């Protein structure tokens with residue numbers, strides 16, 4: 001396995017997960033080989049995802065389960081970025097969480113209290129939002145009232161949808177938009193395309209030329225641009241070839257059918 005000339009010209013690679021390394025439960029074609037080849041060439045990797053549904057440890061287990069090698073410190077989830085932002089606050093804030101168990105842990109690890117299922121739910125100091133599949137109307141109700149009462153609204157991203165095997169599914173941005181619409185308050189977004197998650201990844205990778213590879217025009221291509229990085233687009237996720245080729249500001253440095261097509265030569 002040899003690397004493509006594109007990959008050979010970079011020191012580090014930041015990979016999106018959903019739509020790039022996997023779709024649903026399955027690796028994209030030859031993704032494990034592509035990741036192995038990047039490592040064999042001595043390049044460092046980071047996995048950056050807007051999906052806060054799993055903890056970094058769980059992402060590593062999922063990567064292993066589809067045949068990709070990974071270490072916990074290589075995974076930068078949007079939960080990591082939210083934890084970073086919440087850590088700027090005085091410890092002990094009450095935080096209403098719309099998200100999976102992993103996000104609750106990030107809030108606690110940032111030194112704060114969970115406001116969910118307490119009398120203080122509607123008087124939380126902050127509301128944090130990441131898509132999770134058990135989202136219910138009561139979350140929207142409590143979070144809306146908390147924001148009306150002055151809570152800061154922080155979201156893991158504005159992705160409208162994400163690819164699944166059965167078709168597109170509504171993303172973190174769809175839930176966030178519901179809250180924004182109900183309250184008239186605009187959320188602070190820390191997920192892609194905001195550069196914060198990329199900065200956390202760059203901090204771990206160290207100096208060198210870094211290429212971002214992802215499937216999403218806004219969050220991956222736009223986010224990489226906001227962080228001052230080159231990005232290549234794959235067509236295994238949300239973006240069609242027509243839309244990828246029409247992207248000019250910013251323009252992807254390359255477009256490939258999938259990760260392996262960009263990374264491997266021949």
Ligand SMILES: [Mg+2]
Pocket residue numbers: 016017018019020214215216237
């Ligand atoms: Mg993606």
